[in-house]
Amino acid sequence: MKTNLLNTRAKATVYAEVLLGAARVRNNVFDVAGQLDQLVAAVRGSIELRKALIDKTIPAAAKKGIVAEIFSSFAPELLTTFDVMVDRGDLSLLPRVRDTYVALAEKALGAAFVDVTTVVPLDETLREQIVTKYSAQLGRKVMLREYVDPGLIGGIVLSAHGKRIDASVSSQLESARHVLSKTV
Amino acid sequence: MAEITASSIDAVLRKQLDAINTSVESREVGIVSQVGDGIARIDGLKGAMAGELLEFLGEGNKLVYGLAQNLEEDEVGAVLMGDVTAIKENDQVRTTGRIVEVPSGEGFLGRVVNPLGEPIDGKGAIKADGYRPVEFRAPGVVERQGVNEPVQTGLLAIDAMIPIGRGQRELIIGDRQTGKTAIAIDTIINSRGKDLICIYVAIGQKASTVASVVETLERFDAMEYTIIVSATASDTAPLQYIAPMAGVAMGEHFIYNGINGGPASADNPGRHVLCIYDDLSKQAVAYRQMSLTLRRPPGREAYPGDVFYLHSRLLERAVKLSKENGSGSITALPVIETQAGDVSAYIPTNVISITDGQIFLQSDLFFQGQRPAVNVGISVSRVGGDAQIKAMKQVAGSLRLDLAAYRELQAFAQFGSDLDKATQDQLNRGARMTELLKQARYVPMPVEEQVVSIFAGNEGFLDDIPVTSVLRFREEMLQYMRASQEGLLKTIIDEKKLSDELKEQLKEAIASFKIMFAADE
Numbered sequence: 001m002k003t004n005l006l007n008t009r010a011k012a013t014v015y016a017e018v019l020l021g022a023a024r025v026r027n028n029v030f031d032v033a034g035q036l037d038q039l040v041a042a043v044r045g046s047i048e049l050r051k052a053l054i055d056k057t058i059p060a061a062a063k064k065g066i067v068a069e070i071f072s073s074f075a076p077e078l079l080t081t082f083d084v085m086v087d088r089g090d091l092s093l094l095p096r097v098r099d100t101y102v103a104l105a106e107k108a109l110g111a112a113f114v115d116v117t118t119v120v121p122l123d124e125t126l127r128e129q130i131v132t133k134y135s136a137q138l139g140r141k142v143m144l145r146e147y148v149d150p151g152l153i154g155g156i157v158l159s160a161h162g163k164r165i166d167a168s169v170s171s172q173l174e175s176a177r178h179v180l181s182k183t184v
Numbered sequence: 185m186a187e188i189t190a191s192s193i194d195a196v197l198r199k200q201l202d203a204i205n206t207s208v209e210s211r212e213v214g215i216v217s218q219v220g221d222g223i224a225r226i227d228g229l230k231g232a233m234a235g236e237l238l239e240f241l242g243e244g245n246k247l248v249y250g251l252a253q254n255l256e257e258d259e260v261g262a263v264l265m266g267d268v269t270a271i272k273e274n275d276q277v278r279t280t281g282r283i284v285e286v287p288s289g290e291g292f293l294g295r296v297v298n299p300l301g302e303p304i305d306g307k308g309a310i311k312a313d314g315y316r317p318v319e320f321r322a323p324g325v326v327e328r329q330g331v332n333e334p335v336q337t338g339l340l341a342i343d344a345m346i347p348i349g350r351g352q353r354e355l356i357i358g359d360r361q362t363g364k365t366a367i368a369i370d371t372i373i374n375s376r377g378k379d380l381i382c383i384y385v386a387i388g389q390k391a392s393t394v395a396s397v398v399e400t401l402e403r404f405d406a407m408e409y410t411i412i413v414s415a416t417a418s419d420t421a422p423l424q425y426i427a428p429m430a431g432v433a434m435g436e437h438f439i440y441n442g443i444n445g446g447p448a449s450a451d452n453p454g455r456h457v458l459c460i461y462d463d464l465s466k467q468a469v470a471y472r473q474m475s476l477t478l479r480r481p482p483g484r485e486a487y488p489g490d491v492f493y494l495h496s497r498l499l500e501r502a503v504k505l506s507k508e509n510g511s512g513s514i515t516a517l518p519v520i521e522t523q524a525g526d527v528s529a530y531i532p533t534n535v536i537s538i539t540d541g542q543i544f545l546q547s548d549l550f551f552q553g554q555r556p557a558v559n560v561g562i563s564v565s566r567v568g569g570d571a572q573i574k575a576m577k578q579v580a581g582s583l584r585l586d587l588a589a590y591r592e593l594q595a596f597a598q599f600g601s602d603l604d605k606a607t608q609d610q611l612n613r614g615a616r617m618t619e620l621l622k623q624a625r626y627v628p629m630p631v632e633e634q635v636v637s638i639f640a641g642n643e644g645f646l647d648d649i650p651v652t653s654v655l656r657f658r659e660e661m662l663q664y665m666r667a668s669q670e671g672l673l674k675t676i677i678d679e680k681k682l683s684d685e686l687k688e689q690l691k692e693a694i695a696s697f698k699i700m701f702a703a704d705e
Contacts, residue, residue: 095259
């Protein structure tokens, strides 16, 4: 007999596989991974959105309308999968679906997804340097998801598989502030 | 006065800036998925250790620390310590690779700190000699030795009948307002000059109560060898939960490090520490709150299943180290508050079974004027007898049994007045001995005076004195001994036993005092 945990894992895998299949058809596997990340952060960060999506008194069509309006720029296969999850009350599975999807997508593309955050958009030389260095470290192809955050002041932040390398000026300043404020 | 130059300022600044680590390292990061009730659930952090210190980056890069508790398949449940309101969903969390540690050292003596070792008495920063882990494996059998030195509480009833040894765990249990904290404070006050560092851990108490304890200790110059760790009722449950562990961790610094600051050994002996946990019932309540909000399954009285382990691993850290390890000791005096004298509740039974004995305080005795309100019938010390000085054993050896027999007779005597002389005598003696054990707060009695007091009772010097005059007799006799028979008191301390000759001298001295004593009518 399957336990609750096994059931949850199996359900999340089905959602992730379906989403991956649809994304592959549209040749959109890599972008969907990034959008899934944003979707998880948005749902986690907004209690109003979560409440609206799990509220049984709100009709399914209205929920679909809300999702379509907020995430209008997202891939349609992702929105459809998300709508099904909301319909079936599986919203809590979203982080697990994201993790499973990323693992499956990385396997399918034979690459590792790496997030890169910089103050200004990366130029071709720097992009190539990062890809070469990371590929050598991970032993496989690397695909970069690029973000721009002026709050970093300078430097770069790289993150992949739950690990983060923070070489930004802002975090160095922050650690200096922490050390100096603690000095007796 | 030395001249302040630009170069000296530059040197100081450079020294401080040298402490800044600019190297870039890979850290594991997670994201807060849910936060509330002082608990955070974190997505990611697959490599987090149980009990690991986590760094939460809150609003405006505010750093809040947390403790990893539940390690689940795809999330980590952590308790937050500090400003809970600064943390929101989607905030970043980092592992630190270390478990919670507290600073400790000589600088902490005389200070009031929170369970993270931060001063809360407004006397400025404290320089730590080192850091100790809050969770630490207790020493094994080989590293220990038997309890063989006494902790003198200065309370006649306890030192005579329920003696506590250095390295022992003795529970103080009783209802509210029965004098539990008073026993602890008296013990601290009496430890002055006895090479005993005292750590008083206040858990879930009113801040005003803690302030009054500090004020009392200051009044009796006891703060200079005392550290107060305070997690008051307004502190979060995680802080109340780690407070006793933080207290004992600060104490461990003194037993594992010798007098010269290096590791303790036979040549560099460790110090002696007394840890008072006031009280563990409130710590258990805080742990219950934490566990329930972490969605751990509730057990008896809704406490989590591992509440016994929580207390046993804390109290197991009380130790008398072997000679090779420096002979240091940590004595634990946990306090448990009962509800309407119910010792069969979950937490009291747990702690009774863990400790090496208990001092049971009763409200009815307290209100009858028997203070300290120790019920000597059910109070016991399982190992402290080995630490008692021989003179005390000689005079107090049969005291417990005599008092038990007295109480039994007293119950029967209420039914009629036709009693034979032997019974009458036993009742008289019992009444006077019970009276003799009364003692006011903050008036600890040195062990030699305790010996003389009980000796006087045993030898029948009190038998013809009215019960109401017994306490005055004791005080005046001790004054007389201090003034005229100082040599006798000193001999008791030096020889630590009562030889036949010494007994005769004591009898003579007490008899000569009794002639001068005018009893109340």
